Amino acid sequence: MTELDNLTEAIVRGDRKEAVRLTQERIDAGDEPKNILAALVKGMDIVGDKFQRQEAWVPEMLIASRAMSQSLALLEPLLVAAGIKPEFTAVVGTVEGDLHDIGKNLVAMMWRGANFHVIDLGTNVPSDKFVEAAREHNADVVGLSALLTTTMPAMKATIEKFREANLPNTKVVIGGAPITMEFAREIGADGFAPDAASAVGLVRELVGKA
Amino acid sequence: MTSFRTLAIENPTQLLFGVSPRPVTTRSGMRIGGGLVYPELNFTLPTMLVTEQTMPEVLRHYTEIVTEATRRAAELEAPGLLLEFEALPPMTENPDWGMDVVHVLLDGIEKGESKYGLKAALRVTPNDTREMIRPPRMRSGALYENMLALFERSAAAGADLLSIESVGGKEVHDEALVSGDLELAIFGLCVMGVRDMRFLWTEITGIARRHGVHPAGDTACGFANTAMVMAEQRLIPRVFAAVIRAVSAVRSLVAYECGAVGPGKDCGYENVFLKAITGCPMAMEGKTASCAHLSPVGNVSAAMADTWSNESVQNVKLLGGMAPICSLETLIYDCRLMNEAIADGPEAARTLRDWMVRSDARFDPQALILTPASAVRVARAIVVAPNPYRAGIAAAREAIAILSDAAAQGACKISDREAVWFDRMTDTLDDLPSDEDAFIERTMAQVDRSTFVAEDYLLAERANA
Numbered sequence A: 001m002t003e004l005d006n007l008t009e010a011i012v013r014g015d016r017k018e019a020v021r022l023t024q025e026r027i028d029a030g031d032e033p034k035n036i037l038a039a040l041v042k043g044m045d046i047v048g049d050k051f052q053r054q055e056a057w058v059p060e061m062l063i064a065s066r067a068m069s070q071s072l073a074l075l076e077p078l079l080v081a082a083g084i085k086p087e088f089t090a091v092v093g094t095v096e097g098d099l100h101d102i103g104k105n106l107v108a109m110m111w112r113g114a115n116f117h118v119i120d121l122g123t124n125v126p127s128d129k130f131v132e133a134a135r136e137h138n139a140d141v142v143g144l145s146a147l148l149t150t151t152m153p154a155m156k157a158t159i160e161k162f163r164e165a166n167l168p169n170t171k172v173v174i175g176g177a178p179i180t181m182e183f184a185r186e187i188g189a190d191g192f193a194p195d196a197a198s199a200v201g202l203v204r205e206l207v208g209k210a
Numbered sequence B: 001m002t003s004f005r006t007l008a009i010e011n012p013t014q015l016l017f018g019v020s021p022r023p024v025t026t027r028s029g030m031r032i033g034g035g036l037v038y039p040e041l042n043f044t045l046p047t048m049l050v051t052e053q054t055m056p057e058v059l060r061h062y063t064e065i066v067t068e069a070t071r072r073a074a075e076l077e078a079p080g081l082l083l084e085f086e087a088l089p090p091m092t093e094n095p096d097w098g099m100d101v102v103h104v105l106l107d108g109i110e111k112g113e114s115k116y117g118l119k120a121a122l123r124v125t126p127n128d129t130r131e132m133i134r135p136p137r138m139r140s141g142a143l144y145e146n147m148l149a150l151f152e153r154s155a156a157a158g159a160d161l162l163s164i165e166s167v168g169g170k171e172v173h174d175e176a177l178v179s180g181d182l183e184l185a186i187f188g189l190c191v192m193g194v195r196d197m198r199f200l201w202t203e204i205t206g207i208a209r210r211h212g213v214h215p216a217g218d219t220a221c222g223f224a225n226t227a228m229v230m231a232e233q234r235l236i237p238r239v240f241a242a243v244i245r246a247v248s249a250v251r252s253l254v255a256y257e258c259g260a261v262g263p264g265k266d267c268g269y270e271n272v273f274l275k276a277i278t279g280c281p282m283a284m285e286g287k288t289a290s291c292a293h294l295s296p297v298g299n300v301s302a303a304m305a306d307t308w309s310n311e312s313v314q315n316v317k318l319l320g321g322m323a324p325i326c327s328l329e330t331l332i333y334d335c336r337l338m339n340e341a342i343a344d345g346p347e348a349a350r351t352l353r354d355w356m357v358r359s360d361a362r363f364d365p366q367a368l369i370l371t372p373a374s375a376v377r378v379a380r381a382i383v384v385a386p387n388p389y390r391a392g393i394a395a396a397r398e399a400i401a402i403l404s405d406a407a408a409q410g411a412c413k414i415s416d417r418e419a420v421w422f423d424r425m426t427d428t429l430d431d432l433p434s435d436e437d438a439f440i441e442r443t444m445a446q447v448d449r450s451t452f453v454a455e456d457y458l459l460a461e462r463a464n465a
């Protein structure tokens, strides 16, 4: 096992102290920031896979993602200096009228774990705010969450706003318990994922590697 | 405030569907908990917006539901029908809209009574819209005022029962669930939750008293059902969700301490503990609520039900008819069976009850924690504790003991991946101070204070400490 494999392992275990220590050690040793980053992301990918196979619980995923974000904080200045940007920029939020955010938060967490730059707009977000944020941050992807059948129409309205706003490089994906692939197609969303773990793959597939 | 120091029902054999020591009588003469289980029908709109423009369409839906439901209940000779109007958030934010629906439903009930002689009653459940802003303001503001207005006006209009799914404490509890953090969960439920419940239920019981209607009860839906749904999706361990259920009873109990009389709100599965403590009748839901959400407690939840609910179903067309009516029919048949068992005497009723209990309890810890035997054990742990904080710890310890014993004896299916959580949760509890003030001090230093307004929970001086 290389030192970077150890770092990956520490993320998988959710061992925050060890992950931070190894990250600093690799930085001090002069490893390429992008390689250190890859080791971190690989750790979260493994946790995501374990989660999808029902071998990990969300609390474990959360601990891993906290280890990841603390390690990433050390790395960030170096990444910026080296001109390495997060893989994607994502805006996420729960649509207007809807306060359910546990699922949305999990999606945000998985996206962060995959090294997306995530702007979380919170809950009860008006459609204009999604569009503004997407424009301001030049988002590759916008994730809309809705849990109420009475707020599903707000997804449609938001997507219409995006079409009007003409942001061809921004994909809009949707999710939430009542959402189906069929509904996503019907309202012209670019994609749908049934759970947080597959939301990562969805974006990678849809937007493609930068 | 009443303080429950002993159990109303000490003996698990006395915990039974359809009967409770303190029945509640509606204006139409339904005696809930007085020897019959009544169907409690819930319903909601199909996929649509609720706006000023769509309100006529909204009212058409509710008119159709109440007209058809009273007709079908009469055709099937139901001994009574409880309707629950669980408002949708825009209807609480605009109490005029909420009241339009209340009037439609009361009108339909009245027509059902005069046309068919059907006994019927309405439970109105405004939304806890206080959390529409974050951090929520729990004790003031337009959202709070409108919510209370819907309570007040519904009571004045003649709704028999008032309920809510209140959310005080949820600001930190969501985080507790996703992190599997029992300490934070106890803070959310037994410190923040209890404080908000005392405030809110003093208001609600005051309103009910002014208008001569029943303050029915609350539910820890946003806490324990969130945990159950997450466990169902295998996001968190089921044993953790089962322990959260037991702890949640401490929070929901406060409504009764403030004067609620039941029937407790349907989605509060912790009602089994509350029935043992208070003797008030309880609404329950289980297999017949699968139209709203799946659960591992489909039968066991009926064991102590006084009203039997479908939780929620959209007004959409199924082959049998509109979905609420199909739901109602299932509820009525479920109730017929239970009522027939009661009519055959307590022994017969207990046989049916025990079948319902045993058919679920060995498959899931969340079912095991709801059995009559478990209910009385957890309830006793709660009433002997000196304060809500210690009651939360005691409920958690008792639940862990019940579940881990069952796991050790092979009496309930609990995987190794789950069983490790017994030690993890016990370690957390062992590490907690016995003094509530010390606990508050310690937790306030760690929680994310941006998510809630400390003064609304009378925790401001701690926040500044």
Ligand code: B12
Residues within 6 Å of the ligand: A097, A098, A099, A100, A101, A102, A103, A104, A106, A107, A142, A143, A144, A145, A146, A147, A148, A149, A150, A173, A174, A175, A176, A177, A178, A192, A193, A194, A195, A196, A197, A199, B044, B045, B086, B087, B088, B089, B126, B127, B128, B165, B167, B174, B221, B222, B223, B225, B226, B229, B230, B235, B291, B292, B293, B294, B311, B312
């Ligand atoms: C927890 C909960 C609440 C909590 C919310 C806590 C919170 N902070 O989110 C509280 C108590 C506040 C609540 C309130 C209400 N709720 Co609620 N709630 C639920 C419940 C039980 C679970 C939702 C949940 O968190 N699941 C766990 C998460 C992890 O799953 P998830 O959200 O589905 O997310 C996953 C995927 O869907 C996906 N995903 C989610 N978002 C996105 C986004 C993208 C971009 C992608 C790719 C993927 C994705 O990934 C996630 C992780 O795997 C559901 C029941 C259910 N079956 O869903 C009802 C439910 C959604 N609620 C319901 C109702 C009616 C309400 C209320 C109106 C109740 C009331 N009378 O006040 C209010 C509405 C408040 C509002 N304005 O929003 C109904 C909706 C019925 C309807 N007509 O649509 C449900 C279905 C319950 C029911 N059966 O009646 N609720």
